[in-house]
Amino acid sequence: MQRHEVTLTVNGRTSTVSVEPRKLLVDVLREDLGLSGAHIGCEHGVCGTCTVLRDGRSIRSCTTFAVQVDGAEIRTVEGLADGAELHPLQDEFWDKQGLQCGFCTPGMLMRACEIVEQKPDVSREEVREGIASNLCRCTGYQFITDAVCAAAARMHSGSSETSGAQA
Amino acid sequence: MTTTDRPAAPPVRTHKEDRTWVGRSIRRVEDPKFLRGRGGYIGDMTVPGMLYAAVLRSPHAHAVIAGIDVVEALAAPGVHAVITGEQAAELCDPLPDFGPNPAAHTWRCLAVDKVRYVGEGVAVVVADSRYLAEDALALIEVEYEPLPAVVDPERALEDGAPLVHDDLGSNCAYERTFDFGDVERDFAEADVIVTDRLRWHRSGGQPLETVGAVADFDHATGALTVHTNSLSFTSYLFMVAGTMKIPANKLDIRPVPAGGSFGSKLFATKPAVIAGMCSRQVGRPVQYLEDRVDNMSNCDHHGSDRVYDVRLAVMRDGTIRGVDIDTVEDYGAYIQFGVGHHGNALAQVVGPYAMTSVRYRVRAALTNKNQQGAYRGFGSEVNNWMLEQMVDKAARELDLDPVELRRRNFIREFPHFIPTGNVYDSGDYDAVLDKALELSEYKRWRIEQAKAREEGRCIGIGLITAQERSVFSATEFWFWFDEPGAPVTSMPESVTLKVDATGGITATLYSCAFWGNSPETMVAQLVAEEFDCDPHDVSIVYQGSKNGLPATGPGGSRTTVMLAGAVEGATAKIKAKALRAAAHLLEANPDDLEWVDGGYQVKGVPEQRKSLADIAVMLHLFKHSFPEDMESGLEDSKVFDHPYTTMPSADRTDLGVFYPFMGHACHVPVVEVDLETGSVSFLAYAAVHDCGTLVNPRSLAGHIVGGTAQGIGTALYEEFVYDDDGQLLTSSFLDYLIPSAMEVPELRIAHHETPSPYTLHGIKGGGEGGRMMAPAAINVAVNDALAHLGVRVTELPITPDRLRAAIRAAESARGRE
Numbered sequence: 007m008q009r010h011e012v013t014l015t016v017n018g019r020t021s022t023v024s025v026e027p028r029k030l031l032v033d034v035l036r037e038d039l040g041l042s043g044a045h046i047g048c049e050h051g052v053c054g055t056c057t058v059l060r061d062g063r064s065i066r067s068c069t070t071f072a073v074q075v076d077g078a079e080i081r082t083v084e085g086l087a088d089g090a091e092l093h094p095l096q097d098e099f100w101d102k103q104g105l106q107c108g109f110c111t112p113g114m115l116m117r118a119c120e121i122v123e124q125k126p127d128v129s130r131e132e133v134r135e136g137i138a139s140n141l142c143r144c145t146g147y148q149f150i151t152d153a154v155c156a157a158a159a160r161m162h163s164g165s166s167e168t169s170g171a172q173a
Numbered sequence: 174m175t176t177t178d179r180p181a182a183p184p185v186r187t188h189k190e191d192r193t194w195v196g197r198s199i200r201r202v203e204d205p206k207f208l209r210g211r212g213g214y215i216g217d218m219t220v221p222g223m224l225y226a227a228v229l230r231s232p233h234a235h236a237v238i239a240g241i242d243v244v245e246a247l248a249a250p251g252v253h254a255v256i257t258g259e260q261a262a263e264l265c266d267p268l269p270d271f272g273p274n275p276a277a278h279t280w281r282c283l284a285v286d287k288v289r290y291v292g293e294g295v296a297v298v299v300a301d302s303r304y305l306a307e308d309a310l311a312l313i314e315v316e317y318e319p320l321p322a323v324v325d326p327e328r329a330l331e332d333g334a335p336l337v338h339d340d341l342g343s344n345c346a347y348e349r350t351f352d353f354g355d356v357e358r359d360f361a362e363a364d365v366i367v368t369d370r371l372r373w374h375r376s377g378g379q380p381l382e383t384v385g386a387v388a389d390f391d392h393a394t395g396a397l398t399v400h401t402n403s404l405s406f407t408s409y410l411f412m413v414a415g416t417m418k419i420p421a422n423k424l425d426i427r428p429v430p431a432g433g434s435f436g437s438k439l440f441a442t443k444p445a446v447i448a449g450m451c452s453r454q455v456g457r458p459v460q461y462l463e464d465r466v467d468n469m470s471n472c473d474h475h476g477s478d479r480v481y482d483v484r485l486a487v488m489r490d491g492t493i494r495g496v497d498i499d500t501v502e503d504y505g506a507y508i509q510f511g512v513g514h515h516g517n518a519l520a521q522v523v524g525p526y527a528m529t530s531v532r533y534r535v536r537a538a539l540t541n542k543n544q545q546g547a548y549r550g551f552g553s554e555v556n557n558w559m560l561e562q563m564v565d566k567a568a569r570e571l572d573l574d575p576v577e578l579r580r581r582n583f584i585r586e587f588p589h590f591i592p593t594g595n596v597y598d599s600g601d602y603d604a605v606l607d608k609a610l611e612l613s614e615y616k617r618w619r620i621e622q623a624k625a626r627e628e629g630r631c632i633g634i635g636l637i638t639a640q641e642r643s644v645f646s647a648t649e650f651w652f653w654f655d656e657p658g659a660p661v662t663s664m665p666e667s668v669t670l671k672v673d674a675t676g677g678i679t680a681t682l683y684s685c686a687f688w689g690n691s692p693e694t695m696v697a698q699l700v701a702e703e704f705d706c707d708p709h710d711v712s713i714v715y716q717g718s719k720n721g722l723p724a725t726g727p728g729g730s731r732t733t734v735m736l737a738g739a740v741e742g743a744t745a746k747i748k749a750k751a752l753r754a755a756a757h758l759l760e761a762n763p764d765d766l767e768w769v770d771g772g773y774q775v776k777g778v779p780e781q782r783k784s785l786a787d788i789a790v791m792l793h794l795f796k797h798s799f800p801e802d803m804e805s806g807l808e809d810s811k812v813f814d815h816p817y818t819t820m821p822s823a824d825r826t827d828l829g830v831f832y833p834f835m836g837h838a839c840h841v842p843v844v845e846v847d848l849e850t851g852s853v854s855f856l857a858y859a860a861v862h863d864c865g866t867l868v869n870p871r872s873l874a875g876h877i878v879g880g881t882a883q884g885i886g887t888a889l890y891e892e893f894v895y896d897d898d899g900q901l902l903t904s905s906f907l908d909y910l911i912p913s914a915m916e917v918p919e920l921r922i923a924h925h926e927t928p929s930p931y932t933l934h935g936i937k938g939g940g941e942g943g944r945m946m947a948p949a950a951i952n953v954a955v956n957d958a959l960a961h962l963g964v965r966v967t968e969l970p971i972t973p974d975r976l977r978a979a980i981r982a983a984e985s986a987r988g989r990e
């Protein structure tokens with residue numbers, strides 16, 4: 007099969023890969039770029055474990071061909087933390103136990119990132135509705151919602167402190 | 174057997190009051206890697222030279238395989254091997270199977286001669302990439318001769334039904350009736366006998382990560398190394414070695430984190446066997462990782478699928494005397510765990526109620542569907558649902574308050590032996606109920622309900638009280654047979670604790686892999702409690718099966734209790750050595766020393782003290798400072814065996830103790846039913862659980878919410894639907910509907926703590942509770958919303974079409990009146 011050159015900027019770093027036109031973005035991220043944070047839960051666009059940001063908007067990388075995103079700016083979970091320092095979303099997911107098995111977590115974090123970046127004063131109801139795009143089989147979403155709301159409040163106020171004690 | 178000749182219970186323990194770490198909601202020590210997208214799941218693993226396998230699935234529910242042509246597939250680009258079912262049967266023996274008669278319903282990694290369900294594997298391709306492997310699958314030509322399929326479990330048991338396994342001669346894999354207590358008398362003396370027919374359709378764990386394995390067979394040594402996310406690997410190791418026809422000491426299974434399990438990755442041996450078989454064939458490492466359709470159609474872990482005919486013997490004052498259960502279970506095409514799911518139900522078959530007799534008849538039907546495995550609750554959640562529907566119906570028929578009827582029947586003295594012989598170690602059901610009534614604002618909702626009804630709105634409140642067994646014993650799998658030829662299994666769990674020269678502690682776990690629970694955090698908290706350190710400073714290692722200590726693995730909410738026992742035992746050994754070392758260093762009598770804040774000191778003279786680090790460095794580097802018989806280092810292990818399990822009686826009128834640590838919960842969902850659309854939405858949801866002493870309350874709360882979300886799926890949305898021809902209509906997340914954040918309400922959660930008298934700190938298992946309660950509670954709530962219209966739903970999931978059908982039926986029944 008003919009191969010195509012695709013240039014992607016992933017978490018600020020630009021790479022060019024040579025891929026078959028049928029190769030999925032999630033496979034390019036995982037196999038060609040060594041970024042295994044985007045997971046494959048269903049491969050048919052429903053679960054959201056493969057969620058990454060393309061030019062700031064969340065997409066399903068399992069139903070996106072890499073050739074479709076040539077030239078795009080992609081953000082993945084690996085780009086969230088600043089070295090040793092976790093992003094407020096990651097920190098609040100940890101504090102509020104917004105994860106159990108962790109498999110939905112990278113996709114959920116990227117979707118949450120989009121939500122809080124688009125609307126810093128997002129309400130709890132809007133968070134719930136927003137993350138309904140992504141399935142989590144472990145948590146029942148309540149502590150994820152807690153975490154996203156706490157992170158949004160923290161990012162909004164510019165504070166680096168964890169928001170509160172645990173239940 | 175009478176109570177007097179029961180084997181003695183373990184000694185009753187006293188629990189320490191002032192705990193530092195046990196009982197605190199700390200951040201989980203597992204989480205940072207997952208938050209950074211570096212979980213290290215099986216799909217993340219690459220090995221130099223690794224190839225990829227893909228399995229060709231049957232499109233037919235039941236068909237003879239008349240021929241398979243793989244010539245074109247073998248010639249396809251990047252293909253290294255194609256193995257058909259017939260070839261696989263030469264390479265491997267049947268898969269590990271605890272079914273009643275494996276010789277007559279033989280289960281293999283790929284189908285031979287005929288396929289028995291849609292999705293059953295018929296051939297596997299190994300290629301350079303998964304893409305190329307799937308390309309080659311499309312080139313395999315299989316000639317099928319379709320046979321009539323049998324899909325309904327009751328029809329499967331009728332004469333003349335198509336046979337799933339010809340060798341078995343029928344589709345009934347197992348049948349037995351047990352009587353416990355005086356069933357005849359209880360039913361003869363009952364004022365009212367409440368009867369019902371109930372239907373629970375199949376759903377499944379469906380973790381977001383599928384099952385997979387990376388296998389590497391070394392022809393030089395004959396050793397097979399398998400990395401897998403399938404749990405309980407120390408239990409199935411011997412059996413998988415048998416399947417692979419290699420000595421058990423040549424098989425090393427190594428765990429990687431599992432992206433969810435909920436039972437469905439317990440004992441999932443097929444992917445490991447397929448990967449192992451392929452690797453041995455091609456001489457290179459091979460990954461086999463199910464895709465979602467593989468998993469939904471071919472995972473061997475669909476959940477329970479039952480028809481019930483039930484009778485409840487009740488007195489006019491509400492006293493429940495006994496229950497008579499007749500159930501047909503649809504096991505699908507194979508029956509790998511036998512009827513262990515019903516053993517599970519028998520552990521808590523009477524719920525929290527003090528009834529005196531039980532009749533239990535089970536028939537296991539084989540049909541043309543993917544087989545059953547484990548799903549959170551393992552069959553006891555279905556029993557909870559059945560019993561609570563019956564109790565609720567009894568309250569309506571006797572015109573008694575459903576809360577008071579439940580309370581009237583509560584067991585109040587512990588330990589309590591239920592008619593089947595299992596013990597409930599402790600509990601306080603009144604306290605849980607009181608807390609739930611308050612938390613749920615039950616009274617207020619009853620007023621709201623009445624108001625809403627005046628407006629024509631249908632609000633329902635679904636209070637249920639039910640059990641949550643923990644720490645199973647394998648007797649539940651074999652007491653079905655009169656001559657199983659086995660004594661009680663000890664089902665150990667092990668921990669090694671190592672104190673390094675700086676006083677740092679590493680705990681090694683055997684067989685207890687991670688799947689979304691928190692074995693690392695839990696063990697770290699328990700270690701921290703013993704050694705007065707910070708749990709985040711404890712290092713955790715997961716050992717593979719090679720060099721492993723005896724271990725069983727998770728299942729039946731056993732991990733926390735069993736690992737706590739092992740940690741306690743290993744700690745005692747280490748502290749004994751540390752005490753002796755400290756006494757030697759302080760030139761004091763060991764009896765004069767006490768453990769205080771991470772070290773030993775002379776009683777009343779705190780300045781005369783050696784910290785754990787002081788002791789450890791001496792023991793590691795300066796052994797010659799100690800008596801001759803002390804060895805270097807500070808490391809020890811404990812193999813902790815099941816603390817309380819006893820033999821069944823020979824006549825099986827008493828099944829012995831097999832699930833002793835009994836949790837309890839009360840769930841109170843408030844729902845509103847839309848009569849026009851048949852949809853159900855939540856107005857509120859409260860849950861109170863008692864799983865003994867809590868280790869990490871926030872983690873348990875997370876499991877309660879998550880389990881409840883799954884229970885909502887079971888109650889309202891999720892179903893593996895097979896049509897009359899055995900086609901699986903729900904083979905993707907587009908039609909198998911997992912609840913999203915919009916379907917799951919905010920839960921109010923409270924814990925009650927009744928310690929177990931028999932375990933460290935009084936801990937009981939608690940990971941399955943949400944799903945064990947929610948389906949029962951939601952069904953009761955829906956019926957409560959619609960009772961005034963004469964609607965009673967007896968089938969799960971309560972999909973809009975089922976609910977509309979029930980509403981229509983009631984309407985036309987009213988019209989006829």
Ligand code: FES
Pocket residue numbers: 045046047048049050051052053054055056057066067068069
């Ligand atoms: S893997 Fe992409 S949506 Fe499920």
Ligand code: FES
Pocket residue numbers: 104105106107108109110111141142143144145381432433689
């Ligand atoms: S944490 Fe397991 S799927 Fe979300």
